Amino acid sequence: MSGAAPPPASTQLSESGYAAPPSLPMYLAAFVVTGCGLYAATQYLADDPFSRLIFGLTILGFIVSFVSRHQNVSPRNIELPALIICGCVFFTGLISDQPFLAPASIGDDRHRSLAVLLTWLTVFRSYTLINDGALLFCCVPTIALIGLISTNMTDESLISTFILFVAAASFLMVHENFLRTRGSRPVQRRVRTQPSMVGSQLQVAGVCVAASVFLANIVVVPLRNILTQVQVSAGIPTISRANPSTTTVTPVNIAENDQVRIGNGPVSQSDVPVMRVQTELKDPYWRGATFDLYTGHGWKNQLLSSRPLQPAPGTSPEDGGVVRDGNVPRAFTFDVPATPVSRVAGPHAMVRQHVLLQGASFDTLYAAAEPRKIAMLSSSATSDDAGRIHLDSATTNMEYEVVSEVSTANPSVLKASSGAYPEEITRLYLQLPSDQEMVSRWRQTARQVTGGERNAYDKVMALDRWIGNECKYNLKADAVPEDQDVVDTFLFKQKQGYCDSFAASLAMLCRSTGIPARVASGFLTGENDPIKREYIVHERDKHQWTEVYFNRIGWVKFDATEFAENITPEDGTKGPRGKSLMAFLFGRGWLPPIALAAFIAMLAYVIKVEVWDRLRGRRRQIAGLALPENNLAVVAEYEAACAMLATRGLGKKAAETVSEFRERVHLALAAWTDAQSHFDRLTALMILSRYSGQKSLDDDVHLAREAATGLAASLRAVRRRDIESAVSAGSAVSALEAGT
DSSP, X not given: OOOSOOOOHHHHHHHTTOOOOOOHHHHHHHHHHHHHHHHHHHHHHOOHHHHHHHHHHHHHHHHHHHHHHHTTOOHHHHHHHHHHHHHHHHHHHHHOSSOOSSOGGGTTOHHHHHHHHHHHHHHHHTTOOOSHHHHHTTHHHHHXXXXXXXXXXXXXXXXXXXXXXXXXXXXXXXXXXXXXXXXXXXXXXXXXXXXXXXXXXXXXHHHHHHHHHHHHHHHHHHHHHXXXXXXXXXXXXXXOSSOGGGGOOOOEXXXXXXXXXXXXXXXXXXXXXXXXXXXXXXXXXXXXXEEOEEOSSEEEOOOOOEEEOEEOTTOSGGGTOOEEETTEEEOEEEXXXXXXXXXXXXXXXXXXXXXXXXXXXXXXXXXXXXXXXXXXXXXXXXXXXXXXXXXXXXXXXXXXXXXXXXXXXXXXXXXXXXXXXXXXXXXXXXXXXXXXXXXXXXXXXXXXXXXXXXXXXXXXXXXXXXXXXXXXXXXXOOOOOTTSOHHHHIIIIIOEEOHHHHXXXXXXXXXXXXXXXEEEEEEOOOEEETTTTEEEEEGGGEEEEEEEEETTTEEEEEOGGGGSOBOOOTTSOOOSSOOOHHHHHHXXXXXXXXXHHHHHHHHHHHHIIIIIHHHHHHHHHHHTSOOOHHHHHHHHHHHHHHHXXXXXXXXOOTTOOHHHHHHHHHHHTTTOHHHHHHHHHHHHHHHHHHHSXXXXXXXXXXXXXXXXXXXXXXXXXXXXXXXXXXXXXXXXXXXXXXXX
């Protein structure tokens, strides 16, 4: 009896040629862990094309890693090319004088540059996750990213992201521990007879998360109080959770005047958040003012008469009507009356919006059209006939709630709109310049574009698409000369500009066909925060668009920039829509395309060496044998059966003879006698066909195919882990017998 203990099953497994199969739940948990770090980074960097590129490459990386591990690809064939590419990218980034595969807005910000570097390292790692240790290490770069970004960004979504990370990381560690210790369990318990452990592992992970959140809330309250006391004693200004902008940079001024100029030349706006809106509306625009009179170089609002807003009945302080929504007091609720110009006559919905103005000074309240009721602390505001709500004095950090009467008319309803327009509408919104030659050119163009359309909606859509296809969006477009009309120059000469030129052109082409139209000024929807269920609106979201009047419905928004290509140079500020991915990659010089080409080459190399060459190598090896056709067919069936067994952990070793491999397969398939007999028969036929020197008959080929088909059918319902468990049990029994 030997005194040496038998080696653990997991060691025997690796020595026998069985690699641990990839666990899909573990890869999914690792992806969630990695995604939490990348989400925090992309929120901080705030660049949509960069975010799409990062997440797309990471998803591809996890797929490549999972497939590579499933196919038993050597780690060196993955890690070495990835390391070389990563080093090249890092080096070229150091020597480049332009932001390299990074948002142009990072500039010289070292924190953002470090976030970009960590993000790319995380992306490259996703292609090398071919063992459980690498998957567990995914927690480290995510912790680094969240830690770095939480020191520079106070967005509360990071808390939810961190909780999700803790949950996924807890499951990742629990599941990895289960997989690692599974081999040491009693051999009598077969894997296929064990109940699934994923549910219990999720429960353990849930308990870990609950305990983490509980302990965090116990610690955070006294810690917050201590920090607050330290700040107060040191004279450091504190930050209000309800109003994070009170720390802040000098606010920008945002105003809606009664007259605006358009086509003034290059536009530059910052990424400063100026407004947060909570609402159930999907992709709304936040309107501040509208204009009716086109001057050739701008717009005027002729509805200058305004009236003070009156508190709604029962909501003034005299009536005891102070209203509170949580901790936000709203001492005044105002009714905004509908006028002949602002009335919504068709299908509509009353939609509530909670708005926080921050980081800027405002003289106008913004809301989805048409506002009907406003609740706010200020006691003085006015509205004009077009629906603009003007404050008596500019304000910062204001909070208010508005209820808007939003049209819900769909295209079929809009197409059915017909009849004579009201006199108030035709008087104001069909005005055209006095230059008849220019107006005639507009009419002729509009007729050509809308010639086949029979209703106002289809005509407007045709004009909308035509402008977007003919003209380019460019924040750096030159100013229109003073002696030229902006719309005429934009449509027929310059053919590039920004939102004000697009909006004015669509409005005037509509008017030239007898459809009332105007220009509205305000903000685009902004960045959607799904966790806090709010839109974050930046200064760069300032925008102009076109509104078209439909009889018995009201005003409907159209935006010709949606169809236009953005050709703004990369050193410019981002326009109303994010830059395209191709512009992001190919608009920064020669380095990004070279890095992308190198990455594609690395991926193609791995696919060629580990997949294509293996398949072709086996075929060439068979084809290179000096054997008759039937003999080659039998050998091919055997090789195909060996490839099928390899996917279940029974790969043939390079130094292993055919007989040795048959014995190992015979032992592994002890529980599946049908599969044993099929493989034994196929092996015998292959030995005769390849080594006997005899010519195989058609019957031999038929028998080989039957054996290969029978083997595949016998193992169709058998999983890799079932065979692995059977081998582990057999090895343990053999070791026990040898010891006795």
